[in-house]
Amino acid sequence: MNVQNGIRQGVSLADRYDLTKSPVLLNGTQALVRLMLMQRARDKAEGLDTAGLCTGYRGSPLGAVDLTMQKAARELEAAQIRFQPGLNEDLAATAIWGSQQAELRGEGRHQGVFALWYGKGPGVDRTGDVMRHANMAGTSRFGGVLMAMGDDHTGESSTVLHQSDWAMVDAYMPVVSPAGVQEVLDYGLYGWALSRFSGLWVGLKTMKDTVEATAVVDGNPFRQRFVTPEFRMPPGGLNIRLGDTPVAQEARMIDFKRFAAEAFSHANGMDKRIWGRPGAKIGMVAAGKNWLDLSHALSLLGIDAVEAERLGITTYKVGQTFPLDMKGFHDWAEGLETIIVIEEKRKLIEVQVKEAIFDDRRGRRVLGWHHDRTKEELFPTRYALDPLMIAEKIGGILIEEGRGTEAVKAGLARISEARRADNARDMAARLPYFCSGCPHNSSTKVPEGSRAYAGIGCHYMVQWMDRDTSGFTHMGGEGANWIGEAPFSTRDHVFQNLGDGTYNHSGAQALRAALAANVNITYKILFNDAVAMTGGQRHDGALTPMAISRQMWAEGAQAIVVVTDEPGKYPSGADWAPGVTERQFDCTEQSPQPSQTIWLTTTRFCGSGMVPRLRRRRLSAAQGL
Numbered sequence: 177m178n179v180q181n182g183i184r185q186g187v188s189l190a191d192r193y194d195l196t197k198s199p200v201l202l203n204g205t206q207a208l209v210r211l212m213l214m215q216r217a218r219d220k221a222e223g224l225d226t227a228g229l230c231t232g233y234r235g236s237p238l239g240a241v242d243l244t245m246q247k248a249a250r251e252l253e254a255a256q257i258r259f260q261p262g263l264n265e266d267l268a269a270t271a272i273w274g275s276q277q278a279e280l281r282g283e284g285r286h287q288g289v290f291a292l293w294y295g296k297g298p299g300v301d302r303t304g305d306v307m308r309h310a311n312m313a314g315t316s317r318f319g320g321v322l323m324a325m326g327d328d329h330t331g332e333s334s335t336v337l338h339q340s341d342w343a344m345v346d347a348y349m350p351v352v353s354p355a356g357v358q359e360v361l362d363y364g365l366y367g368w369a370l371s372r373f374s375g376l377w378v379g380l381k382t383m384k385d386t387v388e389a390t391a392v393v394d395g396n397p398f399r400q401r402f403v404t405p406e407f408r409m410p411p412g413g414l415n416i417r418l419g420d421t422p423v424a425q426e427a428r429m430i431d432f433k434r435f436a437a438e439a440f441s442h443a444n445g446m447d448k449r450i451w452g453r454p455g456a457k458i459g460m461v462a463a464g465k466n467w468l469d470l471s472h473a474l475s476l477l478g479i480d481a482v483e484a485e486r487l488g489i490t491t492y493k494v495g496q497t498f499p500l501d502m503k504g505f506h507d508w509a510e511g512l513e514t515i516i517v518i519e520e521k522r523k524l525i526e527v528q529v530k531e532a533i534f535d536d537r538r539g540r541r542v543l544g545w546h547h548d549r550t551k552e553e554l555f556p557t558r559y560a561l562d563p564l565m566i567a568e569k570i571g572g573i574l575i576e577e578g579r580g581t582e583a584v585k586a587g588l589a590r591i592s593e594a595r596r597a598d599n600a601r602d603m604a605a606r607l608p609y610f611c612s613g614c615p616h617n618s619s620t621k622v623p624e625g626s627r628a629y630a631g632i633g634c635h636y637m638v639q640w641m642d643r644d645t646s647g648f649t650h651m652g653g654e655g656a657n658w659i660g661e662a663p664f665s666t667r668d669h670v671f672q673n674l675g676d677g678t679y680n681h682s683g684a685q686a687l688r689a690a691l692a693a694n695v696n697i698t699y700k701i702l703f704n705d706a707v708a709m710t711g712g713q714r715h716d717g718a719l720t721p722m723a724i725s726r727q728m729w730a731e732g733a734q735a736i737v738v739v740t741d742e743p744g745k746y747p748s749g750a751d752w753a754p755g756v757t758e759r760q761f762d763c764t765e766q767s768p769q770p771s772q773t774i775w776l777t778t779t780r781f782c783g784s785g786m787v788p789r790l791r792r793r794r795l796s797a798a799q800g801l
């Protein structure tokens with residue numbers, strides 16, 4: 177780097193994908209792009225002809241992966257990396273499974289394909305079937321699979337509070353948990369190395385705190401060297417193969433792959449003692465975002481590395497949260513009397529720590545969700561943790577343990593004073609609403625006496641407007657709930673709103689189910705020509721109102737009405753399904769059709785979910801769902 181008069185010369189935004197430049201400024205999503213480029217560079221340097229595939233589906237906190245990958249198309253292409261937006265998450269994962277099969281039959285163009293899947297937590301959930309199958313089948317030797325799961329622990333931008341770690345565990349996938357942008361790079365490269373070695377898909381946990389963050393990072397692709405552990409491989413190894421059987425796959429998974437992942441973590445020191453030394457009595461364990469929280473909490477209590485050592489405290493940063501490197505953990509925990517696990521949401525590290533020391537009969541205590549003696553809740557499983565709360569809990573434990581120094585007490589007093597002062601009042605609060613001019617403003621109105629269901633998309637917001645709309649389903653279930661409700665309801669008809677992006681992702685299937693069950697429902701397919709809420713992406717494939725009408729007609733919809741803000745917008749020869757009628761926008765009219773009607777509301781304007789953020793907690797439901 178050239179420095180003149182204290183000013184760095186030659187720094188440009190283009191550096192972020194230039195592997196000859198480091199350090200670089202990256203946000204977490206850009207780091208995923210650079211990560212792929214770095215993997216290719218490492219392979220090339222090893223003389224390996226590999227290629228890359230990135231596919232998945234948008235959703236916060238990974239809503240902009242597709243847009244970011246598309247912007248980097250030139251760099252990716254030059255590195256033999258393909259970006260392919262998925263139609264939905266599970267089909268994208270199936271494509272990733274395919275990428276691991278490319279060399280199986282001697283037809284491969286490369287020696288391996290390293291692959292990156294991305295998706296929001298609910299997208300992980302719907303992908304469960306593929307994850308299990310594909311992880312059982314395995315990865316290719318010079319390929320490897322990373323699954324970047326976008327987790328929203330506080331439901332800020334989601335219809336549900338979610339955590340994907342356990343979905344990964346359920347499919348026997350190792351999980352790595354970066355604590356920021358640097359570790360998205362470091363753990364990402366580790367993840368592919370692990371995936372190649374163990375034959376497993378690897379989960380890369382991302383959260384808004386770690387991926388919607390920007391940092392100056394060391395972007396040198398060769399910064400890490402991975403060690404291959406001594407491991408007794410079964411005949412045929414652990415990677416994907418032809419002619420496999422489900423029984424053999426399960427045995428390979430249980431007897432070898434899981435242990436290979438543990439051995440790989442140990443050999444590469446993924447979990448580390450950070451502060452303190454052997455002989456310490458109190459140990460604190462955390463990973464990812466909670467590691468950042470813990471570091472902050474300790475600083476609030478006036479504890480730094482020197483003070484920790486003096487107090488007999490040691491901290492342990494876990495990089496691979498599953499499977500936990502048991503040997504590494506035992507080495508660190510030797511001599512400890514009290515182990516505190518700071519972990520939000522459903523406990524993953526805590527249960528493994530308890531398993532690790534269950535038989536050792538040394539009376540070591542583990543405090544996590546609950547205090548072991550008082551049974552009082554320490555680190556709740558609901559919602560999330562924050563540094564203040566952690567500091568309060570840890571400060572209390574240190575006092576109990578006779579290590580409550582003046583600095584710790586002063587830290588606690590400052591926190592309690594700050595809480596009393598209520599010095600962080602909300603400056604503004606308002607519920608999110610549609611962008612001005614948004615078509616959903618009028619298209620979500622219902623006739624008097626009717627009621628509607630919402631779904632996933634911007635129109636979810638109508639639930640807190642005066643629109644007689646309450647209740648919703650997950651993405652792609654829209655209207656299927658009425659199949660179960662209708663036979664037991666005194667109401668004979670409902671409206672169901674369905675965004676065009678959701679229709680494309682999976683909603684068409686729910687429509688088919690409603691038609692097959694012959695329930696009385698009017699779908700309003702809200703065509704705004706964008707997947708608005710996640711950033712206004714174009715639809716994958718060619719989706720037009722005409723095509724939807726033909727699809728629905730072929731499925732057997734009884735009537736299809738095009739409701740538009742501009743009558744006559746479509747030319748007389750437009751390729752509508754037979755019998756389609758067009759009418760001007762008035763969604764408060766009673767549907768003239770008896771049942772199973774599709775209203776296709778089509779408009780031109782979409783502001784793509786650009787609701788201003790005034791107050792994140794209240795507004796975020798409108799941001800990305």
Ligand SMILES: Cc1ncc(C[n+]2csc(CCOP(=O)(O)OP(=O)(O)O)c2C)c(N)n1
Pocket residue numbers: 233234235236296298299302632633634635651674675676677678679702704706707708709710785800801
């Ligand atoms: C399974 C799943 N994947 C992704 C998301 C993230 N997500 C929330 S809203 C949305 C866009 C929906 O687009 P569309 O149906 O066209 O509605 P619009 O926002 O345009 O009104 C997406 C992808 C999600 N909620 N669930």
